[in-house]
Amino acid sequence: MNLLTLVAEPWADYGLVDSGHGRKLERYGRFRFIRPEPQAMWAPADPNWSADGDFIAASDDEGGGKWHLSRDVPRGGWPLKWEDVRFTAMCTPFRHLAFFPDMAPQWAWMRERTGEGDQVLNLFGYTGVGTLALAAKGAEMVHVDASKKSVEGGRANALLADLADRPIRWIIDDAAKFAAREVRRGRRYDGIFLDPPKFGRGPTGEVWRLEESLPSLIADCRKLLDERSKFLVLTVYAVRMSALAIGELLNQAMAGLGGRVEVGEMAVREEARGLLLPTAIFARWVRD
Numbered sequence: 001m002n003l004l005t006l007v008a009e010p011w012a013d014y015g016l017v018d019s020g021h022g023r024k025l026e027r028y029g030r031f032r033f034i035r036p037e038p039q040a041m042w043a044p045a046d047p048n049w050s051a052d053g054d055f056i057a058a059s060d061d062e063g064g065g066k067w068h069l070s071r072d073v074p075r076g077g078w079p080l081k082w083e084d085v086r087f088t089a090m091c092t093p094f095r096h097l098a099f100f101p102d103m104a105p106q107w108a109w110m111r112e113r114t115g116e117g118d119q120v121l122n123l124f125g126y127t128g129v130g131t132l133a134l135a136a137k138g139a140e141m142v143h144v145d146a147s148k149k150s151v152e153g154g155r156a157n158a159l160l161a162d163l164a165d166r167p168i169r170w171i172i173d174d175a176a177k178f179a180a181r182e183v184r185r186g187r188r189y190d191g192i193f194l195d196p197p198k199f200g201r202g203p204t205g206e207v208w209r210l211e212e213s214l215p216s217l218i219a220d221c222r223k224l225l226d227e228r229s230k231f232l233v234l235t236v237y238a239v240r241m242s243a244l245a246i247g248e249l250l251n252q253a254m255a256g257l258g259g260r261v262e263v264g265e266m267a268v269r270e271e272a273r274g275l276l277l278p279t280a281i282f283a284r285w286v287r288d
């Protein structure tokens with residue numbers, strides 16, 4: 001299996017400006033933020049960064065910490081745009097900005113394969129930028145996330161993007177439970193997109209542990225695809241896991257469905273020097 005590198009290039013409303021010494025400087029619209037980034041082990045291009053906000057990690061660095069924001073940064077968020085999709089960026093307590101810019105190449109790849117009336121399932125869909133990117137291409141979307149707040153964010157983004165009238169089902173549910181229910185209902189999809197966390201909980205306490213829960217979820221996703229289906233995209237981050245491992249999982253699960261599996265790393269291109277900051281791994285099945 002060859003490993004690909006899928007690179008998120010800077011766009012008008014987002015860029016990784018510089019990185020190094022365990023931190024990164026990014027622009028989100030008119031604001032710049034500094035966040036911890038353990039993989040940026042190199043030296044930054046510019047030693048003097050100025051920003052509108054800085055996320056200071058807690059001393060145990062278990063993901064906790066606090067934003068230090070200038071007065072100008074709107075606490076309730078501000079609008080951004082990716083291609084034709086508008087959505088809200090916001091400094092969240094989880095150190096990110098309420099969407100994941102490194103996903104852009106996956107959204108673009110799925111959009112190329114998505115047409116009017118296609119049925120697409122987005123599991124662990126968060127604030128829905130991926131859902132809206134495909135809805136804008138005419139897909140009928142099913143968006144599932146365990147968090148009421150995330151789904152509310154998705155609905156608000158749909159309004160902002162002028163896509164609230166599109167066929168999008170916003171569902172608060174446990175991803176694995178929902179997929180199993182869809183299998184029992186005999187549903188099928190043209191495409192499936194899943195971006196599971198390392199650990200998570202469903203709305204009624206269902207436990208999601210990536211290594212333990214992923215194989216059966218992928219097996220259910222396989223049952224939701226058929227000879228007319230076009231793609232399945234799986235992205236994984238913040239775990240000690242190789243792209244080869246999730247590639248082999250998909251290879252085995254998709255056997256008999258035709259098509260092929262590709263795998264690799266996802267990265268964001270730094271604007272200062274063009275270097276690549278890795279963010280996640282992916283495996284995706286496609287019928288060419």
Ligand SMILES: C[S@@+](CC[C@H](N)C(=O)[O-])C[C@H]1O[C@@H](n2cnc3c(N)ncnc32)[C@H](O)[C@@H]1O
Binds near residue numbers: 123128197206
């Ligand atoms: C990091 S986000 C995915 C990012 C999103 N795909 C994007 O690009 O914007 C992971 C999401 O998984 C959700 N989640 C965690 N455990 C879950 C579960 N058991 N079932 C459904 N969603 C879950 C969280 O609420 C969170 O929104």
